[in-house]
Amino acid sequence: MITRAEGAYLGAVRAFQNPMLDLLHKRHAPLVVALLSLVFTAERPSVPVADAHTEVGDALEQLRAAGHGEDLPVGGPRDLCRQWADAGWLVRQVVDDDLEVYRLSAHAVGALEVAGRAGGARARVSQSRVRTLLEAVERLALDADPDVMVRIARLDTEVRRLQAEIARLERTGQIEEVDDEELLEEAENVLHLVRELPADFARVAESIKAMQRDVVTALRRDDRPTGEVLREYLRRGEQVMDATPEGRAFAGALRLLGDPQRLDELATQLDTVLRHRFAARLLPPQRAELREVVRRIEQGLDQVFAAQREASYVITAQVRHHDPLRDRQVDDLLRDVMTGLQTWLPASRRWHAVEPLRRLPAAEVEHLRRTPADLRPPQPPDALTAWDDDLDASDADARAWGGPHYADLDAHLRVFGADSPAVDLAAAFRAAPPELRRPVDLLGLLEIAHQRGMTESDELTFVDAVRPDGSRRRFAFGATSTTTKDEGDD
Structure with a gap:
């Protein structure tokens, strides 16, 4: 079980791990606070990296010239800024036009304000501070209290107080000077x-x-x-x-x-x-x-x-x-x-030369074309598989699996629509013999209708097509009608 003393100590340890307190209790904390407050101001919250290094370097030179060289840390301005960024006091980021800038972190801003308050006028327990505290507590209690009547009573009290102040001003016409x-x-x-x-x-x-x-x-x-x-x-x-x-x-x-x-x-x-x-x-x-x-x-x-x-x-x-x-x-x-x-740095020294990479390693590629026009593959293609032609196949079988039978379709369309000026394409396809109800014949029928002139509607119609092997397939298309005569027929 953690004792009160141990708990307080662990809490203080965690607090001092905060970068803000870490900045303030470092040996060179006065220098860090001074330099950061010089470089970063309310008018210039971000500073280009190169400018920050120059300004920090100039400030260090001025301090050395003034006789404060023994109090300054070892290292140049670039090293100091990098240390401050690693410690969480500076934030390095890239803004527009690929410009790198430094910004003060929230920890650094807090540390500068703590140092400014400690070095300036001492905070006093004044009437203003007490009134601010009382008003904040009153507002907190008002927001936290769910009782409607209590809130109404407080508002009534405030209204009466304001009305009394208005009445006094109207009666006297004078404001009490503070x-x-x-x-x-x-x-x-x-x-x-x-x-x-x-x-x-x-x-x-x-x-x-x-x-x-x-x-x-x-x-x-x-x-x-x-x-x-x-x-x-x-x-x-x-x-x-x-x-x-x-x-x-x-x-x-x-x-x-x-x-x-x-x-x-x-x-x-x-x-x-x-x-x-x-x-x-x-x-x-x-x-x-x-x-x-x-x-x-x-x-x-x-x-x-x-x-x-x-x-x-x-x-x-x-x-x-x-x-x-x-x-x-x-x-x-x-x-x-x-x-x-990590492997090289411990054994290296400042004067050790680094062997540069003079050429890139060769890519392990199995084959490259010799010229852009060389279309020969690296290996000859595999031989084609030998297969026997179906000697029993007849011309009728080849025709059954071929394209549309335009002549037979045209004759069927003329016979089916002989008694009507317009023919429903779906009805004509359903009435055709099985050898003219293949999927490709439906396409051929639509082509004939397109040549003669056809009329489409928004109504959807369905037909069943039959392949030569007996398998069926259903098609849907807009209801279409056409004439049985060509454009040149009387």
């Missing part, structure tokens, strides 16, 4: 809440990308029938926002933040705040943060939507071009390459 110190506390509380948004947006985007990787990996395994895999993953690709807890939470928040009118109202309210006299007591970075609240929300929404579009595109493309055999071949090839590198 102390500047209290307004300053409320502004700091707003900034505290705003600083949480970038990490939340980044966390949602990364959860969507993680779901995308899981979907593609499961699809490439090909453990289930193709039809089942296609149906499931196409559905998940279309509903990617509902596939993760973060995505579902974001979808709920989007109903509040996705309204352009609400964002416009928020911008107007922030302008009102910044025009107040207490805003002069805010530090310039704090005023800039308040001014950029709407834009940071829009950037976060764009980041999540971009991740959603990319996930839908990748999953759809994988489903559309999925080839399990090719994927397994690529996986086997990459596995062989990694195995070879």
Whole structure:
């Protein structure tokens, strides 16, 4: 049985395995936080890989020139960025025009905000924070309580309070001014809440990308029938926002933040705040943060939507071009390459030369044509099987299995329709003798009718044809009638 102390310790161990806390307790954490905050800003959330390497290198040179060389890690900017990407602080991805960029991961964004709050003004227990907490608890209780009467009573209380405030304003015409110190506390509380948004947006985007990787990996395994895999993953690709807890939470928040009118109202309210006299007591970075609240929300929404579009595109493309055999071949090839590198690297040294592959191996092909016009097969064809002709076959048998008897069919059609200007083709075929009721004779009868001129209707008719061996076959076609005279006959 796990004791309370052991449970608390194991929970702390799991917490410190989070890349955010791992970043903050490393030896060079101040350097990492400083460099990441210099390279990545709210105005530039993604940076091309080459530019990031250059800027990190310039910052390192400036620190060395300032006398901080002993505090810097070993390695160049490229190595540092690769280490940060391996640790989960940077995300490397390819965007439009095959451009590789770095983005801060959600863990890195959270670590930068924790460091910024710890190095800035200390959070205070203020009236604004307590009111925010009380309002959140009140809203939670209101949403969780299923009692209708309790909710009605709370709404009545709120309505009476608002009506009393309206009556007081109409009676006095004065608004109770709020102390500047209290307004300053409320502004700091707003900034505290705003600083949480970038990490939340980044966390949602990364959860969507993680779901995308899981979907593609499961699809490439090909453990289930193709039809089942296609149906499931196409559905998940279309509903990617509902596939993760973060995505579902974001979808709920989007109903509040996705309204352009609400964002416009928020911008107007922030302008009102910044025009107040207490805003002069805010530090310039704090005023800039308040001014950029709407834009940071829009950037976060764009980041999540971009991740959603990319996930839908990748999953759809994988489903559309999925080839399990090719994927397994690529996986086997990459596995062989990694195995070879793991075998070669321990025994290699920096100065060791690598023998290049100077020519491709020859393909093992049994036979190739000598010239494009050489049609001779590599081996002569097998001899034809000798068989004896049926000497007992007669001309009558050959004729019975031959084509339509046009002359006999024409004579039969004239006799059958002698008393009528129009003849039903199906009735004429049924009245013909067995030797004229073969399948090919039905075709010949239709040809004759087409030459003389025929009339078709939507009614379906059936006839039974008889082959020379006695087997029968039923045919269906539209009811057709024709005349018994040729076009040139009087």
